[in-house]
Amino acid sequence: MLLHVSMPADDCRRVAETLAEMMEGEALRFPPGGPDAWNVWSGEIQLVVTPRGHYLVPGEMGWRRGATQRASETHFALGVRRPAHELLAIAGRAGWPAQICDRGGFFEVVELWVEGAYLVELLDPTFLAAYQRSMTVPNWKAVFGAKT
Numbered sequence: 001m002l003l004h005v006s007m008p009a010d011d012c013r014r015v016a017e018t019l020a021e022m023m024e025g026e027a028l029r030f031p032p033g034g035p036d037a038w039n040v041w042s043g044e045i046q047l048v049v050t051p052r053g054h055y056l057v058p059g060e061m062g063w064r065r066g067a068t069q070r071a072s073e074t075h076f077a078l079g080v081r082r083p084a085h086e087l088l089a090i091a092g093r094a095g096w097p098a099q100i101c102d103r104g105g106f107f108e109v110v111e112l113w114v115e116g117a118y119l120v121e122l123l124d125p126t127f128l129a130a131y132q133r134s135m136t137v138p139n140w141k142a143v144f145g146a147k148t
Contacts, residue, residue: 001079006048008073012038016049026137031144032104041137056119058097075119079128084110087122106134
């Protein structure tokens with residue numbers, strides 16, 4: 001189950017508002033991505049729009065400017081059936097960095113860095129249940145406000 005994706009943009013607000021209109025959804029700020037990041041919500045779909053040139057950093061909630069060349073501006077979250085301990089073991093056998101990370105008290109993920117460079121957030125059934133409870137438009141507005 002694909003849970004959310006992120007994409008880079010030069011004008012995050014404009015991109016989010018335009019895509020939200022196309023998707024018949026809402027554009028809301030995305031504070032974890034920095035002051036210029038935005039979300040697009042439509043039904044169960046969440047699209048995160050972050051500033052171009054701000055790269056993901058292992059183990060941190062958020063994006064940083066000026067990361068290494070192999071860093072990426074994008075990621076995706078994937079719901080899986082395997083428990084977190086099995087995911088960590090598989091990542092270890094592949095030689096890929098992986099750890100359990102808390103996402104601001106909303107939910108936890110197995111933060112998997114494919115080839116040490118590209119982030120995939122894996123949510124086992126327990127993590128997925130917390131994600132589905134917390135990642136809703138009403139909850140987002142309650143925590144971060146309804147400012148657009």
